[in-house]
Amino acid sequence: MKWFKKVHHYLPPDFILERADDLCIRCKACVTQCSFDANFYDQKRNFIYTLQQNCVGCNRCVAYCPTEAIVVKNRPNPFREHSHWGAYYISGIKRRAYYGGTPVKSMGNDRPFPIYWDKLLLNASQVTNPSIDPLREPMELRTYIGRRPKYLKKGEALPPSIMLQTPIMIGAMSYGALSFNSVESIGRAVTMAGTFFNSGEGGLSRDHYKFSKHVIVQVASGRFGVHKEYLDIGSAIEIKIGQGAKPGIGGHLPGEKVSESISQARMIPKGTDALSPAPHHDIYSIEDLRQLIYALKEATRYSKPVIVKIAAVHNVAAIASGIARSGADAISIDGFKGGTGAAPEIIRNHVGIPIELALAAVDTRLRQEGIRNEVSIIASGGIRGSADAIKAIALGADAVYIGTAALITLGCTLCQQCHTGRCAWGITTQDPFLSKRVNPDIMSEHLYNLFNVWSLELKEIMGAMGVNSIESLRGNRLHLRGVGLSDRDLEILGVLPAGE
Amino acid sequence: MKTIDANKLYYKILNDQIHDAVDSGYRNIAINNVYGQYYIGDGLMQPVKIDINGIPGNDLGIFMDGPSIYVHGDAQDGIGNTMSGGKIVIDGNAGDVLGYSMRGGRIYVRGNVGYRTCIHMKSYKDDFPIVIIGGRTGEFAGEYMAGGVLVILDLFSEINTYDCNFIGAGMHGGIIIVRGKVNSDSLGREVKVTSLLQEDLLQIKEYLFEYCQELNINYNNVMKSRFTKIISATNRPYKNLYIDGFLH
Structure with a gap:
């Protein structure tokens, strides 16, 4: 004081x-x-x-x-x-x-950059194509994340994939950034909703191994908490190359947040800084990335899909094309509005590009090259509601990751102090006194409600469009129209202007 | 004892054969004619002994926890990547990023190794990785190192002072022990040189002895020389680089 x-x-x-x-x-x-x-x-x-x-x-x-x-x-x-x-x-x-x-901040970019979601509008059926009532007719939200081969030989099994009951998952937020109770709430909610959460790069507490069927385990440059058992626990494995809030720089969990329990999950001594190097030092090229992807596949005997997460940066389409060819089963793209537990403010506010444009560019490029089916695409970085999610799917995503939206459900008010480890709402702290403020019994219910309501909203919108399966909406940009966008923006988004 | 001929085998088929052999109860496996196949020993948890005749490819022993691998020849990049336990003995030279993010077990190399040896190696309680290099290392040895011990014996060079740029750059834990003197210009910014204490020596003596036995090196000759110890100056090297937003 x-x-x-x-x-x-x-x-x-x-x-x-x-x-x-x-x-x-x-x-x-x-x-x-x-x-x-x-x-x-x-x-x-x-x-x-x-x-x-x-x-x-x-x-x-x-x-x-x-x-x-x-x-x-x-x-x-x-x-x-x-x-x-x-x-x-x-x-x-x-x-x-x-x-x-240099000042460190948390959460996503708070500067007033344009939000393209707000310049995209959705379609609905009138007369010529009847709309569907989602409350009385079947609606399919089920989504598979994984590789879809061009053809299968007789008797050959499909490559491994994960099944989501709704195309919304919870993005990578590590145990370390989040409190134990926050991870517990998230784990219980995704289990109820039939979807997945991402463990983030900090390993997984043994008490959370029970969420095995609903967790995607992350392998980042620091390799914290990564060992054979951890890889076996996950339903899928994600290699983190970059993060939308801080593309190109590594992670840094301040020593203040490395408590006894965190030190156990990350396997580092208590109180030391957990530094993740900026690059994976065994990945300097697409060929090297392929090497890590197949090392993970070999370690798990080809039983689970491997996702590669990158930040949305200028030449994201070319990078994604390389990743698709490197053997990854899915690409996760994180836009510059994505959140973080700690990042230098200058990076968070000025590096990266919007997810809307990155997603459209990647989907277009992979289609042009005829390899869109080889990978699933997961979009993230500032998805604020089911409308953003459905616009992302219409732009070409298979599913979306939400992070900040999930934290807001847990009580977050976006005060951007996650890195201090003193979150008054008990979400991003390791203080035993503060972290009890998140009650997993209540918060998992709230989060489950969010999944349910967003899923219902997705169905309502699809019903209005006359689409009864999320599959037929994926990459269907005719269901989108742009307002107040330049010709060039519309060209990149692959969307017609409203009225055309 | 199971013998596998790896000649012209794709790595996936070779690794399938190794896994099959381990699953059917073999505890001694010899692999002949290895020509750069990737991922040998990847994710193996059983205490098997694997002899490799030839040159194994990248990521030998990645995610491994238990086996002992003996390489009768040189090895390539990424040996012992994110390894949790077990032992790798290389009777030759090895490539870059040896022991990347290793958190347990031992790697013994007779000859020289490439860049960024033991980058981000870490220890936690009983998990304590030990890497002993007989020759010299490339630049950035022990970069970002957070735990464990890296011993550089420099047995084969004529020069008395050890010289490899950026030793321990970004290091924030663990120890690097070098036989002989270290040129102070070649240290990274985050490390300092201190004298080797008796207890440090006790900690590694047993492993040095094992190293010498495994690779047929005269233990007494090795122990005759002086050792230099390099440790991080702080376990929070970047504490002052950032300021918390809320502290006005």
């Missing part, structure tokens, strides 16, 4: 916490709930004070205040208004200059 203003290190607070004194009953809920030491109680004066500069705007105290006495507001621009030098840039410069380090 900083009690005195240091003028030479002064940065104005981002938020203002206002507490109405006539409503406050001094219950001190806000004091105990705040994990960032913003609220404290002065017994002598019987008054609750707030250290505004510690407030991160997570709204935990607002949710807990029984009398609605607290309001957290964005602080208006504390600097002189300037059309070129916004507060983001001024405080960014000051922060770097004061502390001599």
Whole structure:
């Protein structure tokens, strides 16, 4: 706690916490709930004070205040208004200059870049092609992730694949970034919903091995927690090459978050930084990637599909084509709006391209080369609702990964403090006191509801389109129309403008 | 004892044969005429002894936990990649990224190895990887190393000072032990040189002895020289590089 203003290190607070004194009953809920030491109680004066500069705007105290006495507001621009030098840039410069380090942030890119989902609209049937009532007629959401060979010889088995009851999965968030209870909630929810979650690069706690039938295990450059048993546990294996929020850079779990239990799952000593190198040092080419893919297939005796996850970057289509030819069974593409547990702000906010364009480019390229059937495509990076999901499928995805949306279900308010390990909602912390705030019994229900409702919404939209199987919607861009997009954007998306 | 002739066999068929032999109870397997087949011993968990006559291909012993592999010849890249346990003895030279992310077991090499040896090797409690190289290593030995021991004996060179650029770059745990002196210019930024303590020597003595026995090297000659120990300066090398958003 900083009690005195240091003028030479002064940065104005981002938020203002206002507490109405006539409503406050001094219950001190806000004091105990705040994990960032913003609220404290002065017994002598019987008054609750707030250290505004510690407030991160997570709204935990607002949710807990029984009398609605607290309001957290964005602080208006504390600097002189300037059309070129916004507060983001001024405080960014000051922060770097004061502390001599680059700021780390969590969650996805929060800068106002265009969102293409909002410029795409869906079709519906009228007169010539009847719409379908999804509540009374069968609707197929079942999706298989895996390779589909061009032909099968008699007696030959299909290559391994995983079956999803709904084309929505939970993306890679490691145990380490997430608390034990968060992973538990996610695991139970995907088990109920008949879909999958991704273990992330931090290995898997032995207590979560029970989700074996519903987990995709990840192998990243640090190889944390990767061993034969872990590979055997997973229903599929994902090689992480890149992440949308931080393409091209490695992972860094700060030592503060490496607790006893995390150190067990990651197999590193407690309190040390878990550094994932930027590249896999055994992969410098597509041929090397093929080598790791087949090493994993050999290790599991060709019993499970291998997914390769890349970030959406400029020449993503060519990279995806290489991956498809390298023996991968599925490609997962993560757009620049994807979340992270910790990334340098400068990378998170400025590197990568939107998933909408990347997905369309990859699907188009693989079709042109006649190898689209060789791989499944999983899209991720800022999927906010079932409409985004169905637009992604119409652009060419087989399924989508959601991450941030799942965390919001667990209580997340996007305060972007995951990397501090002090999440007031208990989602991204290893503090035993805080992590109990996620109750797996309740949260798994909530998450299951989300899967159910999104699936229903997918069916409703498909019904309106007159499509009764998600298969017939995949890559069917005639069901999309663009509004307010340039000709070039429309060309890349492979979508006609509205009215045409 | 099962003998497999690997001549002109595709790696998938060769590995199928090895797995079949292990599954049917063989504990001694000899593979002859190996010409660069990948993934030998991949993911094997049984305590089998595999003799390889020839040159095994990349990723020998990847994800392995238990077998002992003896290579009577040189080996290629990625030996012991993400290996959890067991032993690999190479009576020759080996290629790049030997022991990448290895977390248990031992690798003994008679000759020289390539770049980035033991990159990101780590240890946890009883899992403690040990790599002993008889000759010299390429650049970036022990890069990002987080645990375990890398011993470089440099037995065959005439030069007294060990010289390989960027030793232990990004290292944040574990020990590198070099026989003889180390040129201080060749150290990575994150490491420092300290004197070898008696307990360090005790920790590796047993493995050095085993190494010398396996490869027919005079143990007493090896132990006569001085050793240099290289450790990381901190277990959090990049702590000050980043600032937490919330600490104003």
